[in-house]
Amino acid sequence: MMPAPTPDEVRAAPKVLLHDHLDGGLRPATVLELARANGYDALPADDVASLGAWFESAASSGSLERYLETFAHTVGVMQDVHAVRRVAAECVEDLAADGVVYAEVRFAPELHVERGLALDTVVEAVLEGFAEGVANAAATGRRIRVGALLTAMRHAARSQEIAELAIRYRDAxxxxxxxxxxxxxxxxxxxxDAFEYLRRENAHFTIHAGEAFGLPSIWEALQWCGADRLGHGVRIVDDVTVASDGSVRLGRLxxxxxDMRIPLEMCPSSNVQTGAAESVAEHPIGLLRRLGFRVTVNTDNRLMSATSLSRELxxxxDAFGYGWRDLRWLTINAMKSAFIPFDERIEIIEGTLKPAYAAHGA
Structure with a gap:
């Protein structure tokens, strides 16, 4: 039997990340520096250690609504081009340092216009920051590719506008x-309307569904809206029945x-914090992986969960006794599910992922 992957080995292995929020991954030190530079005086702590601890604690209340409140501070310091670009560059640097070779990082342009930035300006600043981060990572010998996902806020009414923005910048x-x-x-x-527009434009989209709300949210995301992937999707387990003898029956959804190999963007630590799972050991990811769902592993918000993709894996x-074959399966699932062209996905799978995991016997 092969020894379990160590944290250092997991960190060194190439990984793929599909669900990571830009405004949920700031370095605590950067939050402090940007707040001081921008005159933002609402932070709950004034030193790096205390601020980092506050974010994790506030996000661990068991309520998605309270969890989302923490973003008032990160978004609050990301209201000018310099701040947005810096956060984007540092995000890529941090992911590359964690061994991520492909990432899709999402952000909501509409949240960064409080001080007058135009939506296009926000998107351009993030893309410039990503390019800067990729170059900085390359200078240290780390290769990473990053794509942006533009997020619309579901309680607002700008989704059509943001969808059009995504199409405008899809070649950039x-x-x-x-x-x-x-x-x-x-x-x-x-x-x-936004989803129908995106489908007419042959565009890709994922929908946060089945995190704090159950099967109806997932059903609507797929069967009404046509989502390519499910953001979280953890509540799909509500449609899985495990009998006392261990036999399993799947509901229609x-x-x-x-059957349709719909990718589940699962975020274990975040789900525990928001109450979608009792613990990592009890997270539905174990059952869903065993049943062959297309499970992927993600960070969601690295600041709020004090985490990284290496830590999540x-x-x-630790929780399920996963070995290198499991990590390979999860990683290739994610790369198969990425929103870049098929040939480019295959190139990363065959040229980077498979050789690295083969070196561990997977």
């Missing part, structure tokens, strides 16, 4: 679209999700 680094925010009371069908190694 934007690879897809998303909606996010509190699910309850804000079904994805409120944004049906769960069977559809598995290592938590699964």
């Amino acid at each position: 680094g934007v690879v897809g679209f998303d909606i996010a925010g509190a699910e309850a009371g804000f079904p994805p069908t409120r944004h049906l 769960a069977a559809y999700v598995r 290592s938590l699964l190694v």
